[in-house]
Amino acid sequence: MGDLGMIIPAGMLFAAFLLKLPALCRNRHDILLGAVCGLLLMASLVFLLAAVPTIAAINRVSGVPNLAAPVVYSVLTAFSGACLVLIIIWRGGTTERTRRASRLCVIVYGTVIVALNTLFVLGDASEERLRDFDTHYANTPFIREMIVLYLLAHTMAAVVTAALCWHWSRRVTGELRAGLVLIVIGYLLNLGFDGTKLVAVAARWADEDWDWLSTRAAPPLASLAAPLIGGGFVLPLVTQRLGIGWRTAVRYRRLGPLASRLNDAAGGGAPGVTIGPWASLELRLIRREAAIHDGIISLRPYFDGAVREEVLARALAQGHPPDEAEILADAAMIAAAGRAHEADPGRTSPTGDGSSVQPSTRADDLVRMSVALRTSPLVQEAARRATLSGA
Template identity: 35%
Template sequence: MTIFNLIYLSCGSVGLLVLAYKIRSLRSSWGSPRVIALISTVFFGAMSPLLAAPANITWVNRTTGVPNFAALLVYSMVVCFAGASVALVLYWRYPAAEAWRRVRLIVFGYAAVVATMVVLFFSSDITEERQVDFDTYYASQPTIGVLLFIYFAATAAGCGGQSYHCWQGARDGAISARPWLARGLLWYCATGLFPVSFAVIKLFVLVLNWTGEHRFDVLSTAAPLLASLGMIPLVVAMALPAFGPRRPSPSLWLRRWRTYFALRPLHRALVHVNPAIVLVAPGKFLDPHHRVRRQIIELNDWRWALTPYFDLAVGEAATSLARQAALPQDEVAAVVEAAQLRAAGTSGRSKPAQRRPAAEIVDGTDLNTEHDRWVRISRAYQHSPIVEAAVADAARVRAARGSD
């Protein structure tokens, strides 16, 4: 019983968390048929595994005083989930008026299924409580056999329709142009396959039970666990369209961290120019996009603060040595800039006047070109022998001029 409780309660709790989030995020759209279908789908999807946990089955049966009433309640929740699921997909695929013409048939049809199940249940002799094997234990009783058959058939039809429409919708041109929505539909398609598999297995075992064959009853007992696991793709399906477009590219995230660490030595070497402008916004310490933007802002500010101390002799020496080394033009510019920063930043002159920090760069600005330029400057500052040689040559020239 422990494993059943663990899986059912875990899946149901996840479903309730999703439900709470959806209610909160969609509260401004209450009254929309699409929102009602969405909330209904998540609600029935969460309550089904919660009520199917053996601990809750015992509580429901004891509270109501009706043996096996929890079985009827769970079956009704699953049927309602199947109906709500396919209704939701129809509202996704079609305009509201057109969708409603189809959805109202589903509402009436599945309401009739639940009503029929209730009548059959209370017409049956099921006085012995069965927590996990109700289906196989009472399958040979005609009224319960019919109840189970329409329950499994309605579940398979509804969730199978959900999967079919999601698959077709994901391939629709208008939807496929929005990749995160298309991926959400594919995950929602997978969600429907779990209860379909559950219903097919249950139907297979039910038919065998009618013939007196009970060797496969263990499949019927385990099938609800499979259906409960459908909560996992349901959560993914609900999350992808909302959070997918906001998710930064993992490759871009890694590139930004590489840029950050490439700029870090130069940033540390120049921080003494004006340490007061160094800033990491609250909550952004692990955001490489913010950290690199701040590095670029601060490096540009320090660069302009050092500009009055740039030495023409250093620039000329660095340019000459870089061209002798046949460096590409962008590398020549990086070496010259690095040499000027090295000479100005380490000179013995008085500290330049403090400047107002540069304006913050707005999120989303494309800084790839600026990133690449500063990375080349940082690498030249750290590793280029030309930078060292240019600074040393300029120092010798100044010393020679001073001795004259």
């Protein structure tokens, strides 16, 4: 496999990191999002470091033949441990048991990284090998142990992470399950990478030359595994964010008729902070909901309980469920109050029994009232009658 086999996954993972970076900037205290971004960046770094030009550059700049080997092994081991820690936290939250398991992973994989570098210093790897370091030094004291240690640590992380994700995926649904399945597939490919590497090294111990398993068969498995694992971590977060954005957009749009009615009738409600043209949809929704509440307060002197009771009775007679009839009645009262305000602006005290009745201000009810203002013949008729009566 050429160097593109390393550069392309590195670029894909770094692109995924850049896509999530704005969300991390907006949510700096989101531990899970920060951990996922860190893993994407680390995975990209692993592939970048494992590319032959990078390996050669590290060796050349440092002046130490094969220094890139412990560097790549250390970063790959750190990435394996970090993935395992993230899965533990993602699955178990912040309980004391989760914290203990996470600390244990950090200690174990931190110890492995120290051991890898110690073994490299103790061994003799004076001949630079850019592509076949694992098999070339498979029989060299200390370097042999370093190679086996990093492969076993990587294998252990793959087995445990895949098992945890598979067990978890059987208990959840939707995007989370899809993400977990992607992670499982990615780690199964990683196990194939580790297996082929170990077989190639073991073949050297038996005086056989199966180096092609290490140099040609294993790297494509890693190149396929990394985007799957990264995608598995990102997918639930992306779909969750898209879902929130879609629901926010739908809610904002559906509140439009009610916001327009109250803004026209009550002069836009109480004054508030002006938002710029680049404000987020979430901020616009908050501002719209606040304006609706202010508008309802401004229209209180115009609320007519008789209008509400009449529409409620008619809605029930037409077969509407009681909760829906209540929504239609509240919407009709608001529509009639808006027309009354147009005919008699400046009223400060209610007439009749308007002071004893108020529309629901629950968030979901406001959306349903807004829809009713646009679609319900009962609500529209109440508004027309208020206009004709000059209320």
